[in-house]
Amino acid sequence: MIQLPYTYFPGENGHQYDDLDLTAVNTVEARYSQAPSPLYKGSPLIEALPWPRTKEETLAAYQRNISYSFSETEALTTEEKLLSLKALVDLRFPLPFHYELEYSFYNALATSYHNRKSKFNANAVVSILTGEKMIESHHQLVGNTASAANTGVALLGYSGCGKSSALEILLEHYPQVIYHEDANGGRYPQIVYITLNCVPNSNFSALYARIGEAIDRALNLEDNVYERMIEAKRSLGGKSACVRKLIEVFSIGAIILDEIQLIDFNSTKENSFESLLLLTNETKVAFVVIGTEDAYEKMFKELRTARRIGEVINGNAYCENRTYFMHIVAALFRYQWFEEPVKLTNEITEALYEISRGIVCFLIKAYEEMHRAYYDESPRPIVDANFIR
Secondary structure, eight states, X not given: OOOOSSOBOSSSTTOTTTTSOTTTOOEEEOOBOOOSSGGGTTOHHHHTSOOOOOHHHHHHHHOBOOOOOHHHHHTSOHHHHHHHGGGGGGOBOOOTHHHXXXXXXXXXXXHHHHTEEEEEOTTOOEEEEOSSOEEEEOEEEEEXXXXXXXXXXXXXXXXXXXXXXXXXXXXXXXXXXXXXXOTTSOEEEEEOEEEEEOOGGGOHHXXXXXXXXXXXXXXXXXXXXHHHHHHTOOSHHHXXXXXXXXXXXXXXXXXXXXXXXXXXXSOOSTTSHHHXXXXXXXXXXXXXXXXXXXXXXXXXXXXXXXXXXXXXXXTTGGGGOHHHHHHHHHHHTTSOOSSSOOOOOHHHHHHHHHHHTTOHHHHHHHHHHHHHHHHHSSSOOOOSHHHHO
């Protein structure tokens, strides 16, 4: 039986932050909950994480409705109805890959922390500037050289298939920064994740600077302290070493890279994906990559690259599922701003599928344009498959 240096937060396991609005507060004091796997018992950096959402919780979290009443809509002017269409951008539907993303992300984090060792040295002090104050930490998290190289998560799919909105809802479940107390009475931060966009032409000098910028944002720093620290290093090797040190000092769990297709996958030079893999080899930080379907072919030319990327989630697999598409269209048609309710038919559904290719973003955009075209004509047209086409 492991003697834990902390006590578990009361309540249901894995729900220790449910009373907090993590969209408004990104920094919390550590609350520990028994890990779902005995393998992770006694690991504060893992047991401070919430559990991944269940299937039922995932469905509820990723369903985002908008305020609507047809009786109230009838009383609006044409201009007011057209302005009301903008509410559609806030509409979200649970998609088949969401549950897989929930578990894959948690597993990537847990594996990352499991493959590292916490080092406490009462005589070694690292001064850390945070949003609250300067703190002196005796803690660093270093990669266990005996552990296998980490694998992460890749979420790939068509532009508009819902990757970015899924990532946003996923991260709402996690505190970004968690503060722990160490055995010496000191404090140290755990940055669970940072997110950044890749830059064109594999400009790794800018990419490393953005990692510093993301750390600054996570810590609520306005002076770009860590971005400027990385920029001050003259060589790419120096910038990479600085990033590695920051990953260890801040116990960063995952680096999320959006628009991964912009990175160079063809070479082994310093400004290529291979250089990023060195970071995960040395620190065991997890990489979560988001990109279009174009990234797939680029990323999987080399077996070593494919192995390090880890689990691949196909974000647009649902687009081929006609039954699921019918379900989404039926949910969408609950919101109408036409003068008379339009009855959904199989022909209308088929026309919308042809136009959108089953991609949810294109479907919503087409639905919005249907309303605009409807009010552009006088007398009002019949909304059917021909009108949509």
